[in-house]
Amino acid sequence: MSAPPVDRMSSEEKRAGISLAAVFAFRMLGLFLILPVFAIYAQDLPSGHDVALVGIALGAYGLTQSFLQIAYGAASDRFGRKPVIVFGLLLFAVGSFVAAFAGDIYGVIAGRVLQGAGAISAAVTALAADLTREQHLTKVMAMIGSSIGMVFAVSMVAAPLLYVRIGMPGIFSLTGVLALVAIYIVLKVVPVAPAVPRQPTWQSFVEVLANRQLLRLNFGVFALHLMLTAMWVLLPSQLITTGGLPVAEHWHVYLPALILSFLVMVPAIIAAERYGRMKLVFNIAVLLLLVVQVGFGLFSGGLYWLAFWLTLFFIAFNILEATQPSLISRIAPPHAKGAALGVYNTTQALGLFAGGVLGGALAKHVGAGAVWGCGALLTVIWLSLSTTMSMPALRNRQLPAQAL
Numbered sequence: 001m002s003a004p005p006v007d008r009m010s011s012e013e014k015r016a017g018i019s020l021a022a023v024f025a026f027r028m029l030g031l032f033l034i035l036p037v038f039a040i041y042a043q044d045l046p047s048g049h050d051v052a053l054v055g056i057a058l059g060a061y062g063l064t065q066s067f068l069q070i071a072y073g074a075a076s077d078r079f080g081r082k083p084v085i086v087f088g089l090l091l092f093a094v095g096s097f098v099a100a101f102a103g104d105i106y107g108v109i110a111g112r113v114l115q116g117a118g119a120i121s122a123a124v125t126a127l128a129a130d131l132t133r134e135q136h137l138t139k140v141m142a143m144i145g146s147s148i149g150m151v152f153a154v155s156m157v158a159a160p161l162l163y164v165r166i167g168m169p170g171i172f173s174l175t176g177v178l179a180l181v182a183i184y185i186v187l188k189v190v191p192v193a194p195a196v197p198r199q200p201t202w203q204s205f206v207e208v209l210a211n212r213q214l215l216r217l218n219f220g221v222f223a224l225h226l227m228l229t230a231m232w233v234l235l236p237s238q239l240i241t242t243g244g245l246p247v248a249e250h251w252h253v254y255l256p257a258l259i260l261s262f263l264v265m266v267p268a269i270i271a272a273e274r275y276g277r278m279k280l281v282f283n284i285a286v287l288l289l290l291v292v293q294v295g296f297g298l299f300s301g302g303l304y305w306l307a308f309w310l311t312l313f314f315i316a317f318n319i320l321e322a323t324q325p326s327l328i329s330r331i332a333p334p335h336a337k338g339a340a341l342g343v344y345n346t347t348q349a350l351g352l353f354a355g356g357v358l359g360g361a362l363a364k365h366v367g368a369g370a371v372w373g374c375g376a377l378l379t380v381i382w383l384s385l386s387t388t389m390s391m392p393a394l395r396n397r398q399l400p401a402q403a404l
Helices: 011-033 038-042 051-079 081-100 105-117 121-130 134-188 202-210 212-241 251-275 278-298 303-331 334-365 368-386
Strands: none
Touching (some): 051 105, 121 334, 134 303, 212 303, 212 334, 251 303, 278 303, 278 368
């Protein structure tokens, strides 16, 4: 099959993609930086030896995110994307500074709750959809997804070094400063969004929640992020116990896995968009997740096996993380795009929270195999839903003349 004529992204679309990816990256960097070192820091806090409280401190962010994503998405439909994003980033910065100056684990939990209250993901992805023609939307989402992945890789390398130099309070403070930088980018760098129809009523949510195509994607993002968080409950300790790799050297596994996953993800998405094979690539990625869950459960007895399954996981994760938001924005009615992305990001945050709680409980009371088995079961259900999903046709929406 010959490729259709190339329709390149405009300079405004590239600017929108890069700047919004930077907003996500600055926000996520601080969140990722705490993962490899927070449990160590918590041991020096009052009540920090309580593993349950440490888990709550890590998961509190996802819980408040899940409560507020829909409200932020709907608010962005009513009041505009940028004001809502700026407000959320301010709350996120305040929460970061609260956590930085906390004297005990409960203060950190309060700060994490405030961080989660800055639930801007739906508004940012809706703004990306507003600023991008649909034939290029997956590329912009891939920019955002890739920036998150690269930030994750950087955080795995930088966190131990920063912890030694500035401590956990310094990392939290850095997170707050990065949120303020993100506000500047939103106000000064991100292009002005074109006017789109708004209908911020409960009817929008009825449309979104009754749409079976959107429900399939919402289940998928819930399962994907549940598996992601549950994996991090187990993987660091497995790298130490069965892989023989000290914590300070875990980045030797994370960084190559992420780089290899990007090298596969980018051409896969480009080919899927150009040749109309998005459903095939999407389903292959879901199937790959199933292989990974089974692989971790049955064949993870050494460092190289762990690195292999982690690399396959990131390949599948990055493809799905880039394609699902673009599919949501294509399927959702234009007047309810923010509401649809709000529901989507709510189920994503619930997955993050559920993965930590469920992964920890299963690992403690049943064993690691139960965690991977649960992930495999969720993936089988997801695969049955994704194979019956209809991919939306492009609407060929044109940007305003000044944006081209």
